Amino acid sequence: xxxFISCMDVIRTxxxxxxxxxxxxxxxxxxxxxxxxxxKVKVPIGMTLREVAQKTGASMEFGCxxxxxxxxxxxxxxxxxxxxxxNQKEIKALEMLNMDSGxxxxxxxxxxxxxxxxIVISYQTSx
Ligand code: FES
Numbered sequence: 001x002x003x004f005i006s007c008m009d010v011i012r013t014x015x016x017x018x019x020x021x022x023x024x025x026x027x028x029x030x031x032x033x034x035x036x037x038x039x040k041v042k043v044p045i046g047m048t049l050r051e052v053a054q055k056t057g058a059s060m061e062f063g064c065x066x067x068x069x070x071x072x073x074x075x076x077x078x079x080x081x082x083x084x085x086x087n088q089k090e091i092k093a094l095e096m097l098n099m100d101s102g103x104x105x106x107x108x109x110x111x112x113x114x115x116x117x118x119i120v121i122s123y124q125t126s127x
Contacts, residue, residue, distance in 0.1 A: 029042065029045055029115040030042065030044075030114060031043075031117070031118045031119065033119065033121065034053060035121065036125050037060075039058055045115065046111055046112065048107070049105075049112075050065060050072060053107060061123075062108060070096075073093070073105070073107075074104070074121050074124075076104075077103070079117050082116070083105065083112065083113060084110055084113050090110075107121070
């Protein structure tokens with residue numbers, strides 16, 4: 001009986017992810033490519049790249065999720081103009097790491113701001 005309940009929980013969780021994924025696709029307005037995982041997905045304006053990574057099952061690593069730990073630092077290879085402006089938390093984090101802010105962003109702090117274009121991200125993976 002316990003095994004049956006566990007299987008049902010797994011099935012419910014899988015369906016929830018599928019529904020969320022399909023919802024993202026239906027609301028599609030911008031394209032995000034998570035290059036390390038070969039994921040290409042359409043996403044709505046306002047969605048953070050952390051949300052995109054987590055909803056699509058990308059192997060990107062996250063820590064605090066509020067811009068303090070820098071675990072989610074990643075390169076925006078293309079499409080920086082389709083993301084929000086870099087914020088003070090990101091600037092402070094990049095200064096602490098002594099890294100150039102030209103191409104680097106914290107995935108938990110940036111979100112899609114344009115309906116057009118393609119955003120290509122590369123990052124460290126958890127694998
Ligand atoms: S997860 Fe900690 S800075 Fe993004």
